[in-house]
Amino acid sequence: DAMVIQNPRYQVTQFGKPVTLSCSQTLNHNVMYWYQQKSSQAPKLLFHYYDKDFNNEADTPDNFQSRRPNTSFCFLDIRSPGLGDAAMYLCATSRDRRSRIQETQYFGPGTRLLVL
Amino acid sequence: GESVGLHLPTLSVQEGDNSIINCxxxxxxxDYFIWYKQESGKGPQFIIDIRSNMDKRQGQRVTVLLNKTVKHLSLQIxxxxxGDSAVYFCAENNHNQGGKLIFGQGTELSVKP
Known part of the structure; x- marks a missing residue:
């Protein structure tokens, strides 16, 4: 089945130790998103890629970076995780974000990040 | 660790009853609206969507109603x-803003057997 895959499902890191989360998709969607979701809150958009075009949200800290080497893969890099970065990180994809016809975003299962 | 989250609105229903979640x-x-279902520890799952040129759309056991006059959206189950127990999020989308999804706060649905 076509899907959005995130690895690992659970990630434990130490305070200040860089960590990378990965996302892959078999939907062949050209837009990929990274969201942060904290307990009992809605997902918060960090940034997205439209093809190779990176779009950062204004309030996303510099500590968060992303890479998209090809259509199928996208990575979230947290350069120096703090305790406040512990959260669920969700990857999503959609078909064409700049079309006047909006497309649904499909989410992966998420990676739960714990910072010790 | 993780900061303390907010308390979500909660809807508790008896198994077999109809549920209505509002947003x-x-x-x-x-001009585009989506309902997502999120079970504990999982990513949001698409349930149903509706565009602003419609006021009602039905799926399997679910119906979404859109009232543009009062800017209100509802999900009827x-x-x-x-198995419907989960947190339900509505999301709105505006192509003039590049299609960015704006999520509502979420409602926790609890189904009593």
């Missing part, structure tokens, strides 16, 4: 089952 959206220019 007020903020932007009158929004027929014959609610224990």
């Amino acid at each position: 007020a959206y903020s932007n009158s220019a929004s 027929a014959a609610t089952q224990p």
Whole structure:
């Protein structure tokens, strides 16, 4: 089945130790998103890629970076995780974000990040 | 560790009853709306969507109603089952803002057997 895959499902890191989360998709969607979701809150958009075009949200800290080497893969890099970065990180994809016809975003299962 | 989250609104229903989850959206220019279901520890799962040229759309056991006059969206679940227990998020989208999804706060649905 076509899907959005995130690895690992659970990630434990130490305070200040860089960590990378990965996302892959078999939907062949050209837009990929990274969201942060904290307990009992809605997902918060960090940034997205439209093809190779990176779009950062204004309030996303510099500590968060992303890479998209090809259509199928996208990575979230947290350069120096703090305790406040512990959260669920969700990857999503959609078909064409700049079309006047909006497309649904499909989410992966998420990676739960714990910072010790 | 993780900061303490907010308390979500909660809806508790008896198995077999119908559920109605409401959402007020903020932007009158929004023209596409989605309902997601999120089970504990999982990613949001698409349930149903509706565009602003419609006021009602039905899926399997679910119906979404859109009232643009009062900027209100609702999700109706027929014959609610224990497997429907989850947090439900509405999301609005406006192509003039590049299609960015704006999520509502979420409602936790609890189904009593």
